[in-house]
Amino acid sequence: MELLVVVGIVVVLAALVMVGFVTRRPTRALPPAPAPAAEPPRMVADVESPLLTDTPALDVPEPTAGRLIRLRGRLGRSQTTLGRGLFALLSRDKLDDETWEQVEDTLLTSDMGVAATQELVERLKQRVRIEGLTSPAELRAILREELVTTLGRDLDRTLRTLPHADRPAVVLVVGVNGTGKTTTCGKLARVLVADGRSVVLGAADTFRAAAADQLETWGSRVGAHTVRGPEGGDPAAVAFDAVAKGKELKADTVLVDTAGRLHTKTGLMDELGKVKRVVEKHGPIDETLLVLDATTGQNGVVQARVFTEAVQVTGVVLTKLDGTAKGGIVVAVQRELGIPVKLVGLGEGPDDLAPFEAEAFADALLGDDAAL
Numbered sequence: 250m251e252l253l254v255v256v257g258i259v260v261v262l263a264a265l266v267m268v269g270f271v272t273r274r275p276t277r278a279l280p281p282a283p284a285p286a287a288e289p290p291r292m293v294a295d296v297e298s299p300l301l302t303d304t305p306a307l308d309v310p311e312p313t314a315g316r317l318i319r320l321r322g323r324l325g326r327s328q329t330t331l332g333r334g335l336f337a338l339l340s341r342d343k344l345d346d347e348t349w350e351q352v353e354d355t356l357l358t359s360d361m362g363v364a365a366t367q368e369l370v371e372r373l374k375q376r377v378r379i380e381g382l383t384s385p386a387e388l389r390a391i392l393r394e395e396l397v398t399t400l401g402r403d404l405d406r407t408l409r410t411l412p413h414a415d416r417p418a419v420v421l422v423v424g425v426n427g428t429g430k431t432t433t434c435g436k437l438a439r440v441l442v443a444d445g446r447s448v449v450l451g452a453a454d455t456f457r458a459a460a461a462d463q464l465e466t467w468g469s470r471v472g473a474h475t476v477r478g479p480e481g482g483d484p485a486a487v488a489f490d491a492v493a494k495g496k497e498l499k500a501d502t503v504l505v506d507t508a509g510r511l512h513t514k515t516g517l518m519d520e521l522g523k524v525k526r527v528v529e530k531h532g533p534i535d536e537t538l539l540v541l542d543a544t545t546g547q548n549g550v551v552q553a554r555v556f557t558e559a560v561q562v563t564g565v566v567l568t569k570l571d572g573t574a575k576g577g578i579v580v581a582v583q584r585e586l587g588i589p590v591k592l593v594g595l596g597e598g599p600d601d602l603a604p605f606e607a608e609a610f611a612d613a614l615l616g617d618d619a620a621l
């Protein structure tokens with residue numbers, strides 16, 4: 250009986266200890282509170298993520314390694330056109346001129362561009378002739394190899410997001426309306442956080458308050474701080490302040506989202522030039538990413554040219570590849586502009602952004618199940 254009482258007391262005590270442990274979960278460390286402004290206010294507000302104060306549950310983004318391989322199924326439409334189409338043609342008994350023309354047509358429908366397509370077909374023809382390849386497995390192997398060459402095997406696709414000794418890395422995100430800039434900033438913040446970095450977001454799209462809200466929501470899910478300004482305010486001032494905030498918080502990377510703008514509107518392109526110049530008072534921008542919507546096809550190349558003249562684009566993010574059969578646009582953009590595709594968007598989900606890798610992309614385009 251006494252033993253039972255003792256056991257009972259121990260159980261009750263243990264339960265109390267556990268309840269105390271659960272309810273006193275350690276709170277997440279907060280970034281230092283913004284220092285009071287020494288200068289007159291610039292009408293730019295620093296926004297603490299609401300989740301930092303009351304909800305401990307921040308998202309844990311997926312690791313970035315091997316994302317393209319995981320997301321390869323999303324390229325379904327391109328796979329059907331390219332992979333199945335090409336394999337069906339190449340597995341014919343005789344590879345005559347007519348068949349090669351059809352191979353060329355198939356590649357052209359992927360928006361690779363005429364010159365790149367003709368070169369690729371020429372290389373394929375030559376190898377088939379010289380190496381006397383006929384077996385389906387051999388043909389598949391050279392198709393993959395040549396496609397990787399066309400996609401750019403050795404291009405430097407490094408995203409420059411590592412901080413400098415005295416300031417964070419700065420990434421400027423630009424592009425025409427609705428291409429996926431804000432979404433890309435949000436997804437990229439997650440990628441960086443997943444890699445253990447701290448991020449500050451700058452909502453330099455001041456046209457609509459909703460744009461800043463959208464960015465802030467992305468940031469708050471991973472605990473990233475957002476700097477925003479008043480609707481209709483100066484985007485360059487917000488961008489400048491975002492970098493200043495990044496310095497103050499000793500953040501690793503500042504991602505600056507900008508408003509969508511048509512490349513044909515000179516005034517807006519000039520405004521973008523100003524954003525760049527003002528931000529660079531802190532030091533050179535590390536990465537200027539142009540976000541292109543893959544479904545707009547060859548028009549993306551025209552956009553890219555104009556943006557490059559305004560802000561020296563260093564990398565392309567190709568979004569919405571999940572909704573098009575035109576995966577070949579990667580090739581056209583790189584070839585005509587000499588700017589590497591660094592990231593690809595393959596869906597609307599928070600982790601549907603992958604670093605571009607030529608080999609994995611070629612595999613995804615050709616598809617496993619389309620084997621000869």
Ligand SMILES: Nc1nc2c(ncn2[C@@H]2O[C@H](COP(=O)(O)OP(=O)(O)OP(=O)(O)O)[C@@H](O)[C@H]2O)c(=O)[nH]1
Nearest residue numbers: 426427428429430431432509568569594595596597
């Ligand atoms: N399917 C798909 N949808 C995407 C992808 N990236 C972005 N989107 C969608 O495209 C739409 C526009 O995205 P935003 O990020 O708001 O585009 P934005 O360039 O910031 O737009 P503006 O600021 O208005 O110029 C949203 O519905 C996104 O979910 C992608 O890779 N795949």
Ligand SMILES: [Mg+2]
Nearest residue numbers: 430431454460
């Ligand atoms: Mg936007």
